[in-house]
Amino acid sequence: MHLDFYKYQGTGNDFVMIDNRHREFPKNDTKLVARLCDRKFGIGADGLILLENDADADFRMVYYNADGNESSMCGNGGRCIVAFARFLGIVEEKARFLAVDGIHHATVQEDRVCLQMTDVDRIEIFDNYVFLNTGSPHHVQEIKDIDHFDVKAGGEKLRYGKYGRNGSNINFVSPVKDNEFKVRTYERGVEDETLSCGTGVTAVAIAMHRTGKATGNLIMLDTPGGKLRVSFEEKNGKYEKVFLEGPATRVFQGKINVL
Numbered sequence: 001m002h003l004d005f006y007k008y009q010g011t012g013n014d015f016v017m018i019d020n021r022h023r024e025f026p027k028n029d030t031k032l033v034a035r036l037c038d039r040k041f042g043i044g045a046d047g048l049i050l051l052e053n054d055a056d057a058d059f060r061m062v063y064y065n066a067d068g069n070e071s072s073m074c075g076n077g078g079r080c081i082v083a084f085a086r087f088l089g090i091v092e093e094k095a096r097f098l099a100v101d102g103i104h105h106a107t108v109q110e111d112r113v114c115l116q117m118t119d120v121d122r123i124e125i126f127d128n129y130v131f132l133n134t135g136s137p138h139h140v141q142e143i144k145d146i147d148h149f150d151v152k153a154g155g156e157k158l159r160y161g162k163y164g165r166n167g168s169n170i171n172f173v174s175p176v177k178d179n180e181f182k183v184r185t186y187e188r189g190v191e192d193e194t195l196s197c198g199t200g201v202t203a204v205a206i207a208m209h210r211t212g213k214a215t216g217n218l219i220m221l222d223t224p225g226g227k228l229r230v231s232f233e234e235k236n237g238k239y240e241k242v243f244l245e246g247p248a249t250r251v252f253q254g255k256i257n258v259l
Contacts, residue, residue, distance in 0.1 A: 003258045005036070005043060007251040008084060010076035010113075012195025012225020014251070016043050017084045020050040020062070032258060034068035043256060046187070046194050049077050051084060054098050058091050061099045065189025073101040073135025075198020075244050079113035082106045083248040101135045114245040117202050121238040123210050130207035134242075137168040138203035142213075146174035146182050151193040155186020171200045173208070180220040181208060195225030198244050205230035206239050 003025070006017040016036050018025050026032055036042045047065050054060040061081050065071045078099060085091045086108050095106045106115040117134055124131040129141040139158060143149055155170035162168075167188040174182045183204050185197040201221035208214040209232075218231045228246040232239045 001258050002255045004253070004255055006084060006087075006253045007043060007045065008080035008248060009225075009251055010079050010196065010198065010248040011223055011228055011246055013076035013197060014045045015077050015080050016045045016048040017081065018048065018050050019088060020052045021059075023052070025050055028070065030068035032068070033064045034066065036256070036258075037064075037066040037068070043254075046190050047071070047074060047077055049074075049081050049084075051081055051088070051090075057096050057098045057103060059085055059095075059097050061097055063100065065187075067189050067191065069189060071100075071189050072137070073099050073118070073199055075115065075117060075135065075200075075202055076196055076246075076248070077198070078104055079106070079115045079198065079244065079246065079248040082108050082113045082115065083111070083250065087250060099135075108248075111247050111249050112245065113248045114243050115198075117199070117242040117244055119238065119240045120206055120242065123206065123237070125211060130211060131168070132203055132207060134199045134202040134206065136199040137163070137166075138171055138200055139163070139168050140171045140173060140204050140207040143172045143174060146172055146184060149184065151184045151186050155193065156191070159186060159188055169197060169200055169203075171197070171204050173204050175213065176220075176222060179214050179216045179218065180222065181205075181214075182222045184224060193224075196223040196228065198228070201228050202230050202242060202244050206232065206242070209234065209239075210237075
């Protein structure tokens with residue numbers, strides 16, 4: 001069987017996109033998803049996303065990590081699927097879609113997508129790190145000399161050693177200037193550093209604000225794949241109207257034999 005696919009990226013976080021409105025993609029085929037995401041034997045991506053019909057929203061987003069397992073929310077993937085839906089003619093400048101963590105709203109202008117993320121009201125602050133869930137679980141830790149830090153080794157140690165079988169995404173952060181931070185992320189499911197992580201930079205922005213390292217409600221995040229911005233409203237420790245904004249572009253499209 002030949003499969004039509006599209007490749008999208010958001011600040012270097014890349015995804016295989018499948019229009020699955022006719023439900024032709026084999027459901028929960030872990031080996032197939034992992035093969036398609038493999039950078040040597042497949043298309044190559046940090047994850048695979050199915051766009052499906054939904055009775056109560058413009059579409060449904062089903063996200064798989066590069067290891068082939070269905071996973072929690074992906075922020076950059078959410079932005080990319082909105083751009084994909086616009087390309088398919090499903091939406092125009094506004095979108096409302098269902099993901100694993102609920103309904104999301106987004107707007108798109110040219111190649112920039114602004115995605116509303118889930119509210120955050122549980123933030124655990126420890127001596128040298130912060131833990132919170134922004135649709136996916138995230139460990140946020142400040143470090144020095146972030147440019148030369150071994151993210152894979154450091155992230156792998158925390159992902160497996162600290163958080164057990166389910167693991168957590170691990171974010172390392174360093175301040176650049178007021179309300180701007182450098183971020184590098186080790187992603188579970190990819191089991192390596194990715195060029196960007198949407199739920200990760202969202203977690204960093206909220207963690208830095210909650211701990212007083214940032215003072216504004218608009219925060220810039222510099223990732224190896226480019227810049228993202230996160231805005232929010234904070235009321236009594238709860239973060240609402242959380243928005244993740246940045247570029248989301250189609251890289252190429254093609255067909256692949258999946259037999």
